[in-house]
Amino acid sequence: MKVELNLRSILRKLKSADPKKRYEALDDLYQYKQQEDLQVQIEVLLDCIKAATSTFPKRVDHWDNPSYYLIDFVCDFRMPQVMEALIKHFDQFDPHAKERVIEFLLSTEDQKAFYFLEEKIVELIQSEELFRSLRELGSYPVLARNIIDKTFEQIHTEQYKFLYYSLISTINESGLDQGYKKEKVLPLLLEDYHTVLEEYLKFDPDYSTKFVYTAWKDSYLLIRNRLRLFINLMMYYFSPEVEKELQRALHFKDPMIKTDALIICLSKSLPYDQKILTETAQHVESAEMLYWKLLERNWEHLYPIHEGVQPHLAKTRFFNTLVGNPDEEGKFPYPEEIEIVDQVETENVHGRLVRYYFIRFQMNNVDYVGWVGGYTLESGDPQGSIWDESYTEFVEYNSLSEKEHKQAFLEGKKNLMNVLDQHVFFESSPKLSTGTWFAIAVIIPFAIRFSYYLFDFPILNILIVIGLTVALSLNQVRRNKKKKVMIIGDQLIVKKGAKQNSLELQSIEKIEYNQKHVMIYNRNHELALKFPLSWVHYDLFQQQMKKNVAHFEHKPFIQP
Numbered sequence: 298m299k300v301e302l303n304l305r306s307i308l309r310k311l312k313s314a315d316p317k318k319r320y321e322a323l324d325d326l327y328q329y330k331q332q333e334d335l336q337v338q339i340e341v342l343l344d345c346i347k348a349a350t351s352t353f354p355k356r357v358d359h360w361d362n363p364s365y366y367l368i369d370f371v372c373d374f375r376m377p378q379v380m381e382a383l384i385k386h387f388d389q390f391d392p393h394a395k396e397r398v399i400e401f402l403l404s405t406e407d408q409k410a411f412y413f414l415e416e417k418i419v420e421l422i423q424s425e426e427l428f429r430s431l432r433e434l435g436s437y438p439v440l441a442r443n444i445i446d447k448t449f450e451q452i453h454t455e456q457y458k459f460l461y462y463s464l465i466s467t468i469n470e471s472g473l474d475q476g477y478k479k480e481k482v483l484p485l486l487l488e489d490y491h492t493v494l495e496e497y498l499k500f501d502p503d504y505s506t507k508f509v510y511t512a513w514k515d516s517y518l519l520i521r522n523r524l525r526l527f528i529n530l531m532m533y534y535f536s537p538e539v540e541k542e543l544q545r546a547l548h549f550k551d552p553m554i555k556t557d558a559l560i561i562c563l564s565k566s567l568p569y570d571q572k573i574l575t576e577t578a579q580h581v582e583s584a585e586m587l588y589w590k591l592l593e594r595n596w597e598h599l600y601p602i603h604e605g606v607q608p609h610l611a612k613t614r615f616f617n618t619l620v621g622n623p624d625e626e627g628k629f630p631y632p633e634e635i636e637i638v639d640q641v642e643t644e645n646v647h648g649r650l651v652r653y654y655f656i657r658f659q660m661n662n663v664d665y666v667g668w669v670g671g672y673t674l675e676s677g678d679p680q681g682s683i684w685d686e687s688y689t690e691f692v693e694y695n696s697l698s699e700k701e702h703k704q705a706f707l708e709g710k711k712n713l714m715n716v717l718d719q720h721v722f723f724e725s726s727p728k729l730s731t732g733t734w735f736a737i738a739v740i741i742p743f744a745i746r747f748s749y750y751l752f753d754f755p756i757l758n759i760l761i762v763i764g765l766t767v768a769l770s771l772n773q774v775r776r777n778k779k780k781k782v783m784i785i786g787d788q789l790i791v792k793k794g795a796k797q798n799s800l801e802l803q804s805i806e807k808i809e810y811n812q813k814h815v816m817i818y819n820r821n822h823e824l825a826l827k828f829p830l831s832w833v834h835y836d837l838f839q840q841q842m843k844k845n846v847a848h849f850e851h852k853p854f855i856q857p
Contacts, residue, residue: 300329301341308348311363319354323366330370334723334841336834339378345371346382350389364391372401375836380405384413392426399430403437415443422448422457431460438471449478452485462489462526469533476533483534490527490542496520497549504550506582510620510629521551528557532564540567547573552583560590563599575601581635584613588681597679607680608637611654611669618687619658619667632658641703643710645671645684646717648787653686655703657694664694666702684848718786723841725782725833782832784841789817791828800825802846805853810835 303325310322329335349367356362368390371379383398390398399418402410418434421427422444434441441464451457468477497520500513509517528546531539546558547569556577562569577583578601588610591597602609612635620629639655651671657664667689673682697705781792790799800817807818810830815838817826839855846852 300335301338304329304337304341304345308344308367311348311353311367312351314354316354316357316361319361319363323360323363326366326370330373334725334837335373336725336837337374339376342371342374342376342379343382346379346386349391349394350386362391362393365393365397368394368397372397374834375401375405375840376834380407380410384410387413387417395421396427396430399427400433403430403433403440411437411440415440418444419447422451425454425456428456428460431457431464434464435467438468438473442468442474442477449481458489459523459526462486462530466526466530469530479534482530483536483539486527486530486534487538487542490524493520493523493527497524497551497554501550506580507631510631514629521553524554525557528554528561532561535565540565543567552577552580553586556583556587556590559587560594563596564594571601574599578602581613581616585610585617585681592679592681607652607672608640608654610681611637611656611672614683614685614687615654615656615658615667615669615689618669618685619689630660632660634659638699639703641706642674643671643707644714645686645710646714649684650674651684653706655699655706656689658689665689666692666694668706721783721785722845723782723784723838725838727780727829727832780832782828782838784845787845789826789842791826798826802842802853803849805846807854807856808839808842809856 307322307326310318313319313322345367349364349371351364353363368383371383380402383401387395387398395417399414402414418427418431422431434444445452445461445464445468449461452461465477465482469475500517500520509521528543531543543558543561543565544567546554547562549555549558555573559569559573559577561567574587577587584602588597588600588606591600600606615635616632619632623629634657636657637654638657641653641655642650643653645651649671651673653668653670653672656667656669658667659665667687669687671684671686672680673684692702694702779792779794781790783790783792784802787802788799789802789805790797800819804819804825805817806820806822809816809818813830814827815830815833815835816824819825839857842853842855846855
């Protein structure tokens with residue numbers, strides 16, 4: 298109840314004319330958003346949605362957008378009532394809040410929500426009020442196609458051009474509609490490709506990987522990504538002119554662009570130089586990408602490196618991990634040298650036997666330690682299959698011996714696994730029952746009113762009624778605290794008083810629920826655990842369970 302009272306206080310402060318009070322209220326809201334497994338009564342969430350439709354005081358800074366932050370908070374609660382309210386009030390939200398609602402509704406994968414979104418997204422695109430959440434459509438090619446069908450002319454605008462090409466790529470790659478609108482897309486594709494190509498050719502003569510991630514990072518990567526997008530689309534929009542462009546791209550110096558063009562040439566049985574295949578397989582930027590692209594097409598026999606493939610791929614994995622994570626100043630760490638020192642085989646955080654490579658790399662003439670892995674040791678998996686936990690803490694290589702570095706790594710893994718074994722991922726207890734709230738909200742006012750008519754000492758009678766109600770409430774709170782559903786480490790635990798039952802997550806075959814209970818079945822299709830639905834917010838429970846079993850080879854069915 299305290300959470301709900303505080304949230305209502307936040308709603309009042311957000312209407313304050315004092316920017317300081319609004320800032321404090323938004324900070325309080327942010328603190329609640331950071332809490333894991335926060336549970337809020339649906340009535341308060343609906344009040345937050347209604348409040349987000351309000352007219353707020355004039356903004357004083359970029360942070361001063363209560364409508365957006367209220368909606369962002371509410372969207373953490375995947376409940377049918379929340380979805381219905383967001384749809385109902387959509388038109389009244391701030392534009393940024395609308396973007397957040399679109400992301401939320403897409404994630405529900407609800408058919409009603411999709412019908413609603415198709416109409417609204419088309420309206421927002423036509424008025425050029427939508428940008429960020431368009432990227433989310435990439436996961437929903439049918440919806441993306443329906444929207445582009447109605448707004449195709451927007452591909453001519455700078456605001457939407459490259460987003461549309463990206464969505465068209467998704468439509469093709471999904472198999473939904475290969476060659477989508479070819480008669481319209483092909484000439485536009487070639488025209489826009491040549492425009493970007495002119496920009497790329499300014500860099501090509503001086504290309505070097507170091508330049509890309511140091512001197513050129515602000516200007517080059519965007520051009521590279523756009524050119525790669527166009528080249529990958531050429532797989533589906535092929536013509537004699539496209540063939541000429543692909544043959545030309547094989548000789549560009551950028552190994553990523555060269556690899557994309559090479560894969561299409563292989564797919565279309567176009568001629569290519571074997572040296573190009575070797576160059577892209579050996580280059581630190583493209584080695585792993587080429588391996589996986591060949592593997593996807595069952596062409597792994599074409600990969601020109603046949604021995605030491607996994608340690609070779611580990612180097613490019615580490616390189617891309619490092620340069621893909623810019624520091625606080627936006628600078629990309631750039632390793633001058635990457636060397637495999639040794640390897641360690643142990644269990645990863647998911648309890649799977651994997652291999653990690655001990656890396657030595659150099660930056661600014663200092664040698665550091667890094668780790669790449671874990672590569673699966675299970676039979677039948679390709680050599681590049683990895684549960685990615687590659688990282689560096691920039692520990693200097695000469696600070697310890699090689700043996701001590703490996704011992705420190707293994708101890709760190711052991712400590713992490715011990716922490717995860719005891720970590721409480723989810724915990725929930727039943728709230729006060731409807732009957733108790735009825736007693737507080739109805740019986741007390743009723744008793745107060747009639748006490749003045751029926752008793753000589755109404756105050757005494759009122760105090761007795763209040764005392765009994767409070768005692769009833771406290772007793773139920775005490776009893777509810779002994780009823781819990783928890784996910785701790787790899788265990789699902791149900792407690793009722795002194796009685797406790799648990800089940801390993803790996804042993805769960807199916808999770809279902811009805812109007813009264815949640816049922817957990819084991820791998821033998823037996824009912825292993827059962828608890829009242831009122832003990833959890835099912836949507837939050839379901840989300841956490843999905844996170845905790847996402848890495849399982851055999852994932853349980855979890856009723857949505």
